[in-house]
Amino acid sequence: MSRRLPVLLTCGFFGWLWLIGILTFLPGLQIGGALRGVIEKPAAPAWSLQGVLDGSSFRAAENWFSSHVGLHNLWVRLDNQVSYTLLRESPVRETGTRVVVSPGDWLFEHVYITAAITPSKLSADELADMAARIQRVQTKLERRGTRLLLVVAPSKVELYPEHVPPAHFAGRDPAAILTSYERLRPLLHEAGVEFYDGPERFAAWKAAGHGSLFARTGTHWSYYAIYHVLEELREKLNPHLRRPLPGLGLTSLDYEQPQRTDTDLHRVLNLLLPPFHEPIQPFPVIQAQDEVPAEDLPRLLWVNDSFGLGLIDTLYRANAMQPTHSLYYFQNIYSLPGLHRQDGAITDIEWESYLAEFDAVVVVLTEIALEQQAWGFFEALDTALD
Amino acid sequence: MVFSSLIFIYAFLPVFLTLYYWAPPKARNGVALLGSLVFYTWGEPRFAGILVLSGLFGYGLSRLLVRARGQAARRTLLGLGVTGHLAVLAYFKYSNFFVDQLNGALAWLAQGSVVWTAVALPLGISFFTFQKISYLVDVYRGTSPPARSVFDYLLYVALFPQLIAGPIIRYHDVAAQIAAREHNHDRFLSGVWRFSLGLGRKVLLANPLGAAADRIFAQDLSTLPVPYAWIGLLCYAFQIYHDFAGYSDMAIGLGRMMGFEFAENFNRPYTARTVTEFWRRWHMSLSSFMRDYLYIPLGGNRAGPARTGFNLWFVFLVSGFWHGASWSFVFWGAYHGTLLTLERLIGVARLERLPAFIGVALTFSLVTLGWLIFRTETLPDALVYLSRLTAWDSWSAAWTNPALLWPDVISRRTLAVLALAAGFSFITEPWWRRHGWDEALPVTRGQAALRVGFAALCLLLACASLAGQSYNPFIYFRF
Structure with a gap:
């Protein structure tokens, strides 16, 4: 063996160690693309005598280093790609969104699979109380001239169980498991609650042969489906609004690649390469309307989970709604458009005057989140309003 | 810090290796010692003092051991050193366990319990304690001359590659390398x-x-x-x-x-x-330490089958307890001691004549059952x-x-x-x-x-x- 080779290899090893080490402190030189998904990155260690003595500063430094190491994003994507390509799965992590990879690159959020095979735990009385409370809030708002619309979004797993690997269903049939929403549905009808039954509508569309209701690579209803949902929501809302929602100017469908939330599960996998089967997913191209002046557009208060984000986004792309607020998960106040967090707590809201600013309140939640009763929104309003 | 961490690989290692090879050969031991202390301090700053102080204690005793006249004095110094090192290990590793047992017994007797603040375990103490004992015994037996200086001794004890989880290096194996070793690309x-x-x-x-x-x-x-x-x-x-x-x-x-x-x-x-062969292949540095510093001094296999069986069993009991302060480790040690005693009774040579597949499968099964404990x-x-x-x-x-x-x-x-x-x-x-x-x-x-x-x-x-x-x-x- 040439005597030069060991020298070169030794230098290469040293160079590699130094390169990665130095890149750690030069975040501008990170390659591999920004990683998607939400994570709380460890803060830079705060060095203190106490921290040094008890070791906490060192541990913080290690955590910081691990999440900022040179080529970090490339490393993460490489690890994920190995699992995805060789084993057709996403790495099992202790925290974060768990993605189940199914044949044909159908991706599912694990939490929806669990929900689909877990029977409702709420008692009949609890469900009846829930329906009665929603009805009371609806009436109280009506008295104030504000329309309430509860929008229940479907679960991808409930709609497309045939694409979930059967082993994940524990020998159960999701269709045979009564979820809380399925038990609540007749009670809502009985109580006269005005709501949009997403699961029922999507099932009907699917039975009628409509595809693309969920993108294979997304966890939320697709933008294509959102367009149709909004058309139906307009029909439900407009008769009751002083300032109705204008029509959504659909100009065409873009079939190029899944966009926005239609590819959110794929993005959170943080792979190096695109999925093998990147399906065609129509994306509605919408022309912003300019016929209705801004002051005549409705102002809707949104109380929503992430299923509401696509609806809001589409309405703003169509210029169909005034700037407003989202009480996201009924935890914090965000201004729309842009989803910027506002100062002030929801608990400090003076509801009588606050609600007067809005034409309608739209509560959007997934069917699997129904047990959380809109995160306390109905209870808060029921208590606050006469 | 552990080797399998990004901060070790991409921060500690490049800096350390560069300084190490940058330094003139005579200064490399100094760099290695400094690096080792930084490595240990990074993980357990509170316990770095224990590593150094108990090291100084061991080194001081070894100097006295060299100068001591008469076997009795040398024995006393060795006994003091070994006891001292084991006492430190016992305090940090086993005191919580013994207090728990005592409180259990007191509760059973409907008595009050001993108030005790749990003691944290210094990283690698089981390993560096055995290394210090090995050094004292080597110096006592004359297997190796004592370290040239306290720095050489501390380097032997604290050398970071083996500090946390071994192998348990015996002094006579590295004494010459500490004094002089070859560095080359290969x-x-x-x-x-x-x-x-x-x-x-x-x-x-x-x-x-x-x-x-x-x-x-x-x-x-x-x-x-x-x-x-x-x-x-x-x-x-x-x-x-x-x-x-x-x-x-x-x-x-x-x-x-x-x-x-x-x-x-x-x-x-x-x-x-065979399980006997397994122990010749598993954690060999511990096995050979136990053999040389416990099994053979106990009499090894020279005092008849019964005594040999007891020696084996005892060594494995101690070895089990060394792995951790809990009854599970004691039982695990006893389990292996029993297996080895049984193999001796059956005849290891006879077992080795079994078809390889059967022997390996049987040994693996027995060892794996041991892992359960x-x-x-x-x-x-x-x-x-x-x-x-x-x-x-x-x-x-x-x-x-x-x-x-x-x-x-x-x-x-x-x-x-x-x-x-x-x-x-x-x-x-x-x-x-x-x-x-x-x-x-x-x-x-x-x-x-x-x-x-x-x-x-x-x-x-x-x-x-x-x-x-x-x-x-x-x-x-x-x-």
């Missing part, structure tokens, strides 16, 4: 190869297997479905091997990068055909787990219990890694030898290229896995 690259291989074993094999075993052992053992019981046990058996052997590989590799040659610690233990919290837990290994009627629960569903508990990565780890563990010695893979340096150009490629792959994938563990995102912000 040895350095051989170290890189060994380190990368160990990193791969630790991060790519042991870590995922450990995570799976942790998930399974954390379940309610009394209802554990049978496939999980088997997979959990196998995962643990291969995890503990590749974790420990991988760490030893890294230690040996780092040692070579600094010009040291440490003794091997593992020699394909799962290919052993090692891994579970209590002996009753081990017995419950054992019963689940044959609870055939629970088979379907793995596919019907949503809380414990097969795809959620056993990922494909777990199964793939388990297969890989098993395959790697059972490759026999002749194969390694035939292809020259047991040599420190590659034997052919092809093997050199393969080693470079494999080391690079291990390093890349292990770093990817370590970085991947730092990024577990949620799809959207919740609030």
Whole structure:
């Protein structure tokens, strides 16, 4: 063996160690693309005598280093790609969104699979109380001239169980498991609650042969489906609004690649390469309307989970709604458009005057989140309003 | 800090190695000592003082030992040193355990309990205590001259590659290397190869297997479905091997990068055909320490079968207790002591005549059952787990219990890694030898290229896995 080779290899090893080490402190030189998904990155260690003595500063430094190491994003994507390509799965992590990879690159959020095979735990009385409370809030708002619309979004797993690997269903049939929403549905009808039954509508569309209701690579209803949902929501809302929602100017469908939330599960996998089967997913191209002046557009208060984000986004792309607020998960106040967090707590809201600013309140939640009763929104309003 | 961390690989190692090779040869021991103290302080700043002070105590005694006149004085000094080191170990490692036992007994007698503030365990204390004892005994026996200086002695005790998890280096094995050792590119690259291989074993094999075993052992053992019981046990058996052997590989590799040659610690233990042979291949530095410093002084096998059996049993009892302060480790030691005594009664040579496949399978099964005692919290837990290994009627629960569903508990990565780890563990010695893979340096150009490629792959994938563990995102912000 040439005597030069060991020298070169030794230098290469040293160079590699130094390169990665130095890149750690030069975040501008990170390659591999920004990683998607939400994570709380460890803060830079705060060095203190106490921290040094008890070791906490060192541990913080290690955590910081691990999440900022040179080529970090490339490393993460490489690890994920190995699992995805060789084993057709996403790495099992202790925290974060768990993605189940199914044949044909159908991706599912694990939490929806669990929900689909877990029977409702709420008692009949609890469900009846829930329906009665929603009805009371609806009436109280009506008295104030504000329309309430509860929008229940479907679960991808409930709609497309045939694409979930059967082993994940524990020998159960999701269709045979009564979820809380399925038990609540007749009670809502009985109580006269005005709501949009997403699961029922999507099932009907699917039975009628409509595809693309969920993108294979997304966890939320697709933008294509959102367009149709909004058309139906307009029909439900407009008769009751002083300032109705204008029509959504659909100009065409873009079939190029899944966009926005239609590819959110794929993005959170943080792979190096695109999925093998990147399906065609129509994306509605919408022309912003300019016929209705801004002051005549409705102002809707949104109380929503992430299923509401696509609806809001589409309405703003169509210029169909005034700037407003989202009480996201009924935890914090965000201004729309842009989803910027506002100062002030929801608990400090003076509801009588606050609600007067809005034409309608739209509560959007997934069917699997129904047990959380809109995160306390109905209870808060029921208590606050006469 | 551990070797299998990104901060060690990409911050500590480049800085340390650069300073080490930048320094003139005479100053390299100083750099190595300083680096070792930084390494230890980084992980356990509170305990660095214990490492140094107990080291000074050991070194001071060794100087007195050299000057002492008369066997009685030398014996007394040795006894003082060994007792002193063991007392430090006993306090930090075993005092909590003994106080717990005492309080249990007092509660049983309806008496009050001893008020006690739990003592934290300094990193690597079991290993560096044995090394200090080895040094004193070597100096006492004259196997090695005492260290040239307190710095040499501290370097022997604190040398970071072997400080945390061994191998337990005996003083006479490295005394000459501390004084003078050769540094060259071949040895350095051989170290890189060994380190990368160990990193791969630790991060790519042991870590995922450990995570799976942790998930399974954390379940309610009394209802554990049978496939999980088997997979959990196998995962643990291969995890503990590749974790420990991988760490030893890294230690040996780092040692070579600094010009040291440490003794091997593992020699394909799962290919052993008897439990006796297993212990010649598993954690060899501990086995040889126990043999030389406990078994032989007890009389070894020179005092008849009964005494030999007792000696073996006792040595394994101590060895078990050394692994951890809990009854499980004591039982585990007793289990192995019993197996070795039985093998002696049956005749090891007779057992070795069994077909290799049967011998290996039998030994692996017995050792793996031992790991059950090692891994579970209590002996009753081990017995419950054992019963689940044959609870055939629970088979379907793995596919019907949503809380414990097969795809959620056993990922494909777990199964793939388990297969890989098993395959790697059972490759026999002749194969390694035939292809020259047991040599420190590659034997052919092809093997050199393969080693470079494999080391690079291990390093890349292990770093990817370590970085991947730092990024577990949620799809959207919740609030």
